[in-house]
Amino acid sequence: MSQSRSALYLRLEPFLLPVLNLGLALLVSGLIIFSIGENPLKALQVIFQGSFGSGEGLGYTLFYSTNYIFTGLAVAVAYHAGLFNIGCEGQAYVGGLGVSFVGLYLGGLPAWCVIILGILAGALFGAAWAYVPAWLQARKGSHIVITTIMFNFIGSALMTWLLVVVLIKPGQQAPESREFSNHAFLPSLKGLFSYAGINLGQSPLNLALLISLTAAVAIWFLLWRTRFGYQLRVAGTSPAAARYAGISPENFMLKAMLLSGALAGCLGLNELMGSQHRLTLDFPAGAGFIGIAVALMGRNNPIGICFSALLFGALVQGGGELAFEMPHISHALVIVIQGLVILFCGALDQLLKKPLRRIFTTTV
Amino acid sequence: MVTLPRFLNSFVFIVFVFALALAAKADAIKPGIIYDMGGKYDHSFNQSAAEGVDRFVKETGITCHEFELSNDAQRTQFMRQLIRHGVNIIAAIGFNQASAVEEMAREFPLVKFVIVDGTVNLPNVESVNYKEQQSSYLCGMAAALVSKTHKVGFVGGMDIPLIRKFAMGYTAGAKLIDPSIKVIVNMTGTTPSAWNDPIRGGELAKSQFGQGVDVVFHAAGSTGLGVMQAAKDAGLLSIGCDKNQDSVHPGSVLTSAVKRVDVAVYSAFMDAKNNTWKGGPKQLGLECDAVGYSLDQYNRLLITPAIEARLNQAKADIISGKISVPEYK
Numbered sequence: 226m227s228q229s230r231s232a233l234y235l236r237l238e239p240f241l242l243p244v245l246n247l248g249l250a251l252l253v254s255g256l257i258i259f260s261i262g263e264n265p266l267k268a269l270q271v272i273f274q275g276s277f278g279s280g281e282g283l284g285y286t287l288f289y290s291t292n293y294i295f296t297g298l299a300v301a302v303a304y305h306a307g308l309f310n311i312g313c314e315g316q317a318y319v320g321g322l323g324v325s326f327v328g329l330y331l332g333g334l335p336a337w338c339v340i341i342l343g344i345l346a347g348a349l350f351g352a353a354w355a356y357v358p359a360w361l362q363a364r365k366g367s368h369i370v371i372t373t374i375m376f377n378f379i380g381s382a383l384m385t386w387l388l389v390v391v392l393i394k395p396g397q398q399a400p401e402s403r404e405f406s407n408h409a410f411l412p413s414l415k416g417l418f419s420y421a422g423i424n425l426g427q428s429p430l431n432l433a434l435l436i437s438l439t440a441a442v443a444i445w446f447l448l449w450r451t452r453f454g455y456q457l458r459v460a461g462t463s464p465a466a467a468r469y470a471g472i473s474p475e476n477f478m479l480k481a482m483l484l485s486g487a488l489a490g491c492l493g494l495n496e497l498m499g500s501q502h503r504l505t506l507d508f509p510a511g512a513g514f515i516g517i518a519v520a521l522m523g524r525n526n527p528i529g530i531c532f533s534a535l536l537f538g539a540l541v542q543g544g545g546e547l548a549f550e551m552p553h554i555s556h557a558l559v560i561v562i563q564g565l566v567i568l569f570c571g572a573l574d575q576l577l578k579k580p581l582r583r584i585f586t587t588t589v
Numbered sequence: 590m591v592t593l594p595r596f597l598n599s600f601v602f603i604v605f606v607f608a609l610a611l612a613a614k615a616d617a618i619k620p621g622i623i624y625d626m627g628g629k630y631d632h633s634f635n636q637s638a639a640e641g642v643d644r645f646v647k648e649t650g651i652t653c654h655e656f657e658l659s660n661d662a663q664r665t666q667f668m669r670q671l672i673r674h675g676v677n678i679i680a681a682i683g684f685n686q687a688s689a690v691e692e693m694a695r696e697f698p699l700v701k702f703v704i705v706d707g708t709v710n711l712p713n714v715e716s717v718n719y720k721e722q723q724s725s726y727l728c729g730m731a732a733a734l735v736s737k738t739h740k741v742g743f744v745g746g747m748d749i750p751l752i753r754k755f756a757m758g759y760t761a762g763a764k765l766i767d768p769s770i771k772v773i774v775n776m777t778g779t780t781p782s783a784w785n786d787p788i789r790g791g792e793l794a795k796s797q798f799g800q801g802v803d804v805v806f807h808a809a810g811s812t813g814l815g816v817m818q819a820a821k822d823a824g825l826l827s828i829g830c831d832k833n834q835d836s837v838h839p840g841s842v843l844t845s846a847v848k849r850v851d852v853a854v855y856s857a858f859m860d861a862k863n864n865t866w867k868g869g870p871k872q873l874g875l876e877c878d879a880v881g882y883s884l885d886q887y888n889r890l891l892i893t894p895a896i897e898a899r900l901n902q903a904k905a906d907i908i909s910g911k912i913s914v915p916e917y918k
Contacts, residue, residue, distance in 0.1 A: 398749075
């Protein structure tokens with residue numbers, strides 16, 4: 226009896242723990258909101274209403290989630306190869322350059338062709354930006370955490386220079402490119418959602434959501450259902466064992482980072498082709514870093530990542546609405562709430578694990 | 590059912606339209622403001638706008654809906670939200686919002702928009718741009734006039750066209766006084782964090798001091814606070830930016846290149862309230878004291894009457910067109 230109970234608990238643990246951690250994070254956030262004299266329950270309600278309460282809110286939530294699915298997957302793929310890719314921000318930014326080149330210069334082609342080229346270009350540029358740190362780690366032994374962080378800065382320097390000097394639309398202050406050709410606008414999902422009776426309103430939700438979900442399924446299949454994925458995970462879990470089995474960990478390091486950079490590079494599809502329709506300064510806006518938290522919380526599993534991306538999308542969208550509806554809760558406090566969720570779900574993941582296991586698995 | 594004669598029918602209709610128009614006119618203005626990603630309290634540009642809002646709120650008792658952005662997609666999202674909440678004049682602070690303002694102004698032709706540091710050519714948009722090069726020019730002159738080493742420095746925030754405009758005006762002003770003067774220009778960074786990095790600002794200033802600079806001008810938001818601190822610690826001079834920062838370190842801040850964003854926001858809201866608001870581009874410069882150098886009790890001892898006279902002469906010459914200040918395009 227207790228045997229089966231503990232087995233049941235262990236099966237439920239991957240779902241139960243994140244929910245409990247999220248609850249703890251919201252509890253602490255509530256205390257902070259209470260301490261500044263606002264009603265925490267109302268704040269929670271505003272976040273929930275804002276992110277899921279209307280079709281438009283849902284559209285924005287899913288729009289942000291799309292970004293996080295891409296970057297979360299990127300972090301996860303690298304993680305399975307034993308690498309900590311902190312450079313998704315830079316890879317996404319430079320990937321956006323590839324997407325923009327297609328949008329700006331190849332926009333005359335048929336729309337379907339432009340979109341496919343956009344995906345390829347984003348992936349290619351992102352992968353290229355990830356390749357250098359990967360090569361340095363695999364061949365020269367410099368640590369990937371350091372090099373990818375540095376490449377974020379090099380990437381932003383490159384992009385700022387391009388935007389300020391080369392790609393800027395003449396006669397304006399804002400460092401942004403001219404608008405893409407309209408063949409490079411990713412189609413909205415309004416039509417699709419209206420079949421389900423949901424009106425997405427003015428939200429920028431677009432085809433990139435489906436592309437990101439497809440990528441999630443593809444990554445799951447690749448990692449757990451193919452020989453390549455198995456070798457990659459072996460190389461990541463134990464490089465020595467991999468080498469003994471005839472797998473070169475260095476090779477898989479490179480391949481995993483290329484794949485990771487390619488996934489991050491696709492962020493530009495959603496932000497640029499899907500929403501802004503031009504290349505803007507600093508468009509990833511931290512999505513590359515949030516991807517780390519998304520991957521951690523999703524336990525580096527594509528399905529988990531989709532759910533945690535949904536949570537973070539809801540926090541960004543609901544947090545924006547919260548700052549709007551309750552002016553005393555400033556933008557900074559919204560970041561505190563998001564940070565607490567990351568803290569409890571990511572860093573303090575083990576906090577509840579031991580006590581819960583002790584309670585539910587008495588026989589172990 | 591009473592059927593009215595045809596002419597009476599149209600008469601009723603006209604009265605009805607008039608009543609509507611009157612009602613709309615009597616409708617109080619509801620202002621809203623969207624700060625850029627630097628945030629409302631950036632000690633600089635956005636905060637200056639916030640001061641304009643505060644003044645308007647204090648004087649009229651009308652509340653203003655405020656929002657601070659955290660990503661690109663939120664620009665149109667929260668302009669729309671403001672409009673749904675009945676806001677009928679929106680001030681968008683910062684050049685990054687120009688595209689969003691254009692999109693929203695097309696979608697909502699009855700809502701008034703004010704864009705600061707950008708231009709949108711639509712009838713319901715007031716585009717306010719400042720001639721920052723003019724105030725920077727005067728500050729460059731002041732720096733060159735007090736510099737003993739014939740080397741002056743500039744620390745910019747993020748490397749964007751606006752900051753290059755500051756650097757260019759500053760350099761030209763310094764060269765007017767002393768054609769052989771050396772102007773060392775540094776930018777803090779290429780990410781938005783360059784606006785908020787006082788430590789790096791201080792390091793850049795120190796490195797310039799090491800090269801012999803004795804007056805440094807910052808156009809770097811909060812980063813500039815580090816620049817000014819470094820100048821104070823080294824016993825040298827700094828020049829503030831956007832807001833009047835003379836009081837930050839009295840005796841060490843030579844002057845400030847002031848940019849009155851507060852005036853633009855305040856007067857736009859006031860005009861809207863008094864029904865005198867008009868769209869269109871506005872170039873605000875020295876002629877209306879929208880930009881300028883600051884002079885108060887904190888820097889009175891640094892800006893001698895001779896320097897003051899020189900700067901005021903240059904100011905008059907710039908206004909009259911006798912001096913043309915180069916502009917970064």
